[in-house]
Amino acid sequence: MREVLSTTRADDLLEPAQLATSELVTNAVVHAGTEIGIRILAVGRALRVEITDGSTRLPVKRMWSATAGTGRGLHVVDQSSERWDVEAGPRGKTVWFEIGHLPRALQPNRSGASPVDAEHRESTVQVILLDMPLLMHRAWQEHAATLLREFLLYTLEADPAVLDDHAAASDALSILDEQLPRPTLPVDPEELMANLVEPTVTGRQVILDVPTSSVPHFAVLDDVLSRAGAAAQDGLLLGPPTQPEIREMRQWLCAEVTAQAAGPATPRPWRARTDARQPSDKDAALGPTHRDLVPLEEPVIATDQRYVIVAATPPILRFLGYRDETELLGRRILVLIPQRYHQAHIAGTTFHATNGRDVLLDRWITVPVVRADGSEVPVELRVEPRRLTEDDWIFVATFRVG
Template sequence: MLAHRAVAFAPEPASVRRARSAVSDTVRAAGMDEDTVDTAALLVSELVTNAVVHARSEVGVTVTVAGDSVLVEVADHSPHLPVQRTYEDEAATTGRGLGLVEVLAADSGVRQVEGHGKVVWFTLGPPGPTAARFPGGLPAADPRPPRPDTGATAAEPPDLTVLLASLPIALYCTFQEHAAALLREYQLTVLDQGGTAGGAAADEAAAGGEALSLLSEASADVFALRDSGRAAVDHRVPLPRAAVPRFATLHSVLDEAVELAADGRLLAPPSQPEIRALRNWCLQEVLRQAEGAAPVPWRLPDVSLYSTRRRRADWDDSAVRTSPQALVAADDANRILAVSEAAARLLGWEVDDLVGQRLVCIIPPRLHELHIAGFVRFLLSGQRRILGKPVPLTALRKDGSEVQVLITIEQQPAPPGRTVLVASMEPIGSPLA
């Protein structure tokens, strides 16, 4: 063994940086190359972040270097095993920690420790049996004090199966990804506040996170249908009855996170009205059906009840307004910022009547949910594959008629940290007079 170090950290965001530094220093001092040092630092950062956000307990980190192999273990007091999200690899901005470990580590795993919680571990180095490379290294010593014995726990009430009827597949997948991003940032924000109020808010967020994890665990089949072309599915979600109150907590926590996002205090975009409506329906269905009510199928409500409340992006719209091309510009709140005269004529509107409206006003109603899902998915991921490529789409004119257009989207920055999308439109076939 070249090096071994065990450190305990408090459940606070600063612990991620401290754990990263401790692991980096130990691995580097043992003579490992910088690529190994960087990979170990990256993966321990992901695992400690998960422990800080979800476990809300002291976090123990051990790092062992033996020969040309590195073993890192992250322990916490939560008995809940980590769940790898089903979000697509390129698009997800959250839930990717376990995916990174799986891709970059030589080996990895998780074990429960009776009376302690769990330990998530990974190794770096040449392939081969982990036990052979770390004789006596698994399991490593747990740096945390034993958890107090609270006595026997009562048996959980019977399980519950919630039916989410006519669930819109694309919108639901985006709701899950967006909610996870909001919740993760919100948890780190309230942890940074410190004090009694910050700790209570973090505990509430952790409880809400458990509810979201239960939805995620049951959602693999829905995500598998995301790109199948199927619009909706009747989705059954098995839940322990003891977890039902956490769905009400998740509702209130996400409301607070959305307000912070609308004020620009989180990196995640604020909820679009359609996603907020779906989230409310999903969580209310859990609470209603837990009380014995019959399932109510999803139906998009009047989303004018949900305000995005985000201020207009600070952006120079003169190039769009004066362009001879048919151009429409919208910000990351899905709000139209500018329209050229050619675009207004194509869509049958006056320029001033379009500016300030949501983009969905020029999209046929049957495509609203798909548009919102794709729009938020882009904002969350920053994926570039939709940019600069002509795509045939259907646009809605003011009189209710439709026009087929070839649309090409470009992205432009708008300080501070905002995004503007500019779309050029060419009618397919004979241009409209």
């Protein structure tokens, strides 16, 4: 790009042109997994760049959180160019952008473009998703994209074939992102608490149309994210490990597509597994290790980064109706959260771990909690993250109780 623009003496276009080109090439590398062609037309202060690949899946702008670590490519292209679009064909696509206006004689003849007509349109299979957790899915999309990108960078040098796996996994992830409804994420805490509850965050029956060629990509998505999650768990990636419910949702989603595409199969509804005691060789040391971190005379509960309870003080135990801390230590914090808020909690903590979204942190909020006997009671609480070491955090919830 630098060489081309130096010949037309339009060096001031270099920065936006390089930026937009690098974004489109990166998209083609990580999402198409095919050979890539680059064509540059430059005359005076006019420029057109075309990136061609062998994938028929069209690029889509991601509407992710402002703090997300990925998903901004097309927004960057939008801001760096005056216009951009995509021309699709039966065997691939060309994504182009323009700055300025080329002379009419050099403008592409778009009549030669090959739209995907009915004759070449790929067949699809219909997949029925029952009780689809839409809010968890939205949080998972950002988390999964982050893990895929980091895992690609981590393994690429040792295993170049991971590019093909990444392209297949990205294809499956995009199909879900484009077709599943997206719950709105309010910024106001009260609006967030009021709206993101069951049943509004669950799709009772969602129809998914999956291109036949993309069906195997869902098994690849499950496998690659399983390996990426293990790498994150071992501290090899910057992204956070996957929460159990998010992992199980992914496995269910991919299995439903594979099973229903293989032939007649009765759809299995999603059933969340919650309040599971997480196996850990640290369980015996949870209480003594963390008890010194919280004031015993105040009603406080603390969790680790897995959202497993690691400390509970006597005042909060009495308020919740538990005899001693052993009844709570090692259990997911979900045991204290009403079922209708489970999706919101899992999604919120996933967003926070992935991109730092912290709408409900460091402020007093009123929420219902579940006591030992199953009853609910409203409380005021404030959750503060506290760093233990460079890599370890705990979340300390201080309660106001009567």
